[in-house]
Amino acid sequence: MNAERIRSWRRGATGIVVVAALYEIVARSGAFAPALMPSLTDVAQTFVGMLADGSMLGHAAATLYRVLFGFSFAVLTGLIVGVLMGRFRPVEQFVLPLASALMPIPSLAWVPVFILWFGLGNTVTVLIVFYAALFPMLLNTWSGVRAVNPIWLRAAGAMGATERKLFWKVIVPGASPFIIAGLRQSFLRAWIAVIGAEMLAASDWGLGWVIFDAKQFLNADVMLASIVVIGLIGFFTERLVFGSLERATIYRWGMARMAKG
Amino acid sequence: MANVAQTYDIAPQPAAARGVLQLVLRNALPFVVVGAIWEAVAHLGLFPAQFFPTLEAIGATFVRLTASGVLPHHALDTVLRLLAGFALAAAFGVAVGVLMGRFRAAEDYLLPLVAIGAPIPGLAYAPLFLLWFGPGNVPSVLLVAFVSAFPIVYNSWTGVKAVKEIWLRSAQAMGADDRRLFRHVILPGALPYIMTGLRLGLAQAWRILVAVEMLASVPWGLGWLIFGAQEFLNTDVMLAGIAVIAAIGLALEKLVFAKLETYTVVRWGMVTT
Numbered sequence: 163m164n165a166e167r168i169r170s171w172r173r174g175a176t177g178i179v180v181v182a183a184l185y186e187i188v189a190r191s192g193a194f195a196p197a198l199m200p201s202l203t204d205v206a207q208t209f210v211g212m213l214a215d216g217s218m219l220g221h222a223a224a225t226l227y228r229v230l231f232g233f234s235f236a237v238l239t240g241l242i243v244g245v246l247m248g249r250f251r252p253v254e255q256f257v258l259p260l261a262s263a264l265m266p267i268p269s270l271a272w273v274p275v276f277i278l279w280f281g282l283g284n285t286v287t288v289l290i291v292f293y294a295a296l297f298p299m300l301l302n303t304w305s306g307v308r309a310v311n312p313i314w315l316r317a318a319g320a321m322g323a324t325e326r327k328l329f330w331k332v333i334v335p336g337a338s339p340f341i342i343a344g345l346r347q348s349f350l351r352a353w354i355a356v357i358g359a360e361m362l363a364a365s366d367w368g369l370g371w372v373i374f375d376a377k378q379f380l381n382a383d384v385m386l387a388s389i390v391v392i393g394l395i396g397f398f399t400e401r402l403v404f405g406s407l408e409r410a411t412i413y414r415w416g417m418a419r420m421a422k423g
Numbered sequence: 424m425a426n427v428a429q430t431y432d433i434a435p436q437p438a439a440a441r442g443v444l445q446l447v448l449r450n451a452l453p454f455v456v457v458g459a460i461w462e463a464v465a466h467l468g469l470f471p472a473q474f475f476p477t478l479e480a481i482g483a484t485f486v487r488l489t490a491s492g493v494l495p496h497h498a499l500d501t502v503l504r505l506l507a508g509f510a511l512a513a514a515f516g517v518a519v520g521v522l523m524g525r526f527r528a529a530e531d532y533l534l535p536l537v538a539i540g541a542p543i544p545g546l547a548y549a550p551l552f553l554l555w556f557g558p559g560n561v562p563s564v565l566l567v568a569f570v571s572a573f574p575i576v577y578n579s580w581t582g583v584k585a586v587k588e589i590w591l592r593s594a595q596a597m598g599a600d601d602r603r604l605f606r607h608v609i610l611p612g613a614l615p616y617i618m619t620g621l622r623l624g625l626a627q628a629w630r631i632l633v634a635v636e637m638l639a640s641v642p643w644g645l646g647w648l649i650f651g652a653q654e655f656l657n658t659d660v661m662l663a664g665i666a667v668i669a670a671i672g673l674a675l676e677k678l679v680f681a682k683l684e685t686y687t688v689v690r691w692g693m694v695t696t
Contacts (some may be wrong), residue, residue: 173531198554259450266672270634274653275661278474354544358634377550385551393543
């Protein structure tokens with residue numbers, strides 16, 4: 163088993179090295195202009211340079227600020243409305259048709275409309291992120307609350323739990339696997355939306371903006387360096403933030419089991 | 424308790440027809456309320472009509488653009504681009520995913536590459552693709568294909584790995600050769616996952632296509648229509664375009680995939696509805 167594991171690792175590393183080497187050969191062969199296809203060393207140099215002069219951090223901070231702002235609003239709204247939908251039928255009957263009509267519209271389709279309404283700048287991006295992140299949160303919370311086993315509710319009710327205790331001790335933990343899945347999906351969508359919105363509603367900071375702006379000056383190295391940062395932030399939020407959130411809540415409460423291996 | 428009649432199904436027949444009507448009314452109500460609020464705000468003149476057109480104005484624009492064939496042309500080009508990109512991604516993604524599921528070596532070599540590529544939002548590559556392939560159809564279709572390929576590869580791979588060992592062994596024991604094994608056991612067994620992958624891939628492709636059209640300055644397409652209308656402050660054109668986008672999105676979800684699933688995996692009894 164162990165030897166097999168090592169072979170997997172070796173092969174995986176070989177795959178990555180071969181692809182990188184192929185890229186490097188094509189980039190250095192001069193078949194394409196270096197401005198369009200910079201060598202990996204150039205990309206690395208640009209990356210380090212942007213880190214050193216602080217511009218990369220500035221862009222990342224601007225993007226993170228926008229995404230967290232929009233995402234938090236979406237999560238809050240989604241949670242509240244989702245719980246209300248799950249608990250009260252009239253709310254469900256009112257919100258659900260609207261949500262299913264709005265959901266298939268890609269959030270980025272609203273960018274031009276929002277630019278007209280709110281002008282260029284942060285508001286547009288934050289609202290687009292909100293739109294993108296809202297629906298997964300809303301629908302997951304709603305299904306989560308509905309999926310809470312009615313026996314638990316009755317048992318807690320029979321033992322004299324008040325409405326408030328019922329909510330915090332039964333409904334929230336019971337719906338938590340769905341809610342956390344919703345958080346994950348919402349963040350994924352928010353992360354895509356923020357990049358797209360920054361490209362379209364250009365401001366002067368932000369990872370999406372810097373990629374789009376680099377096109378004008380044929381700075382493919384800046385683009386690739388920023389793409390790496392975008393990938394890294396996305397990857398670490400997914401793994402670290404949501405991973406530890408899951409471990410601290412639903413795994414600990416025994417609501418879901420960790421996948422083996 | 425009205426619920427009791429429903430649960431025990433003792434309601435008389437005419438109630439069913441009334442139930443359908445009630446359902447339609449209930450679903451229409453939220454739209455009527457939101458529409459009325461919109462109309463009230465638009466007619467009050469709080470905002471300039473150019474930015475906040477009335478529903479009649481949006482409807483009139485919709486009819487005008489549809490009659491002149493402009494809107495259908497935009498919609499057709501968007502759908503064609505979506506289908507072209509998605510077809511590329513489906514062919515390539517299922518092939519790679521199945522290879523990865525079947526052969527250990529393919530899995531070992533390719534999985535790290537897929538894992539590195541997957542967390543990067545595809546839209547981030549858009550300017551790079553535009554730089555490499557110039558503006559127009561080529562980068563849009565390629566980008567759509569690239570983005571939707573990841574969930575397809577991933578789910579096809581998982582699906583092939585999820586085929587029960589016992590099905591493989593019993594088919595082999597009954598003398599199935601590799602080809603039959605693949606055609607009659609692995610493919611149907613993996614299909615529910617592959618369908619999920621295709622559905623996710625199409626949804627992702629749809630979500631970024633409109634934005635890609637805005638960035639790639641293609642001559643026709645709903646994304647471009649909306650983006651271009653911004654320059655002339657034609658909010659009515661934008662909202663008419665968004666309505667078409669919503670209709671296409673809904674149709675993709677309800678018609679294409681719901682149908683495909685009933686014809687394949689549900690009919691084969693792989694999943695129940």
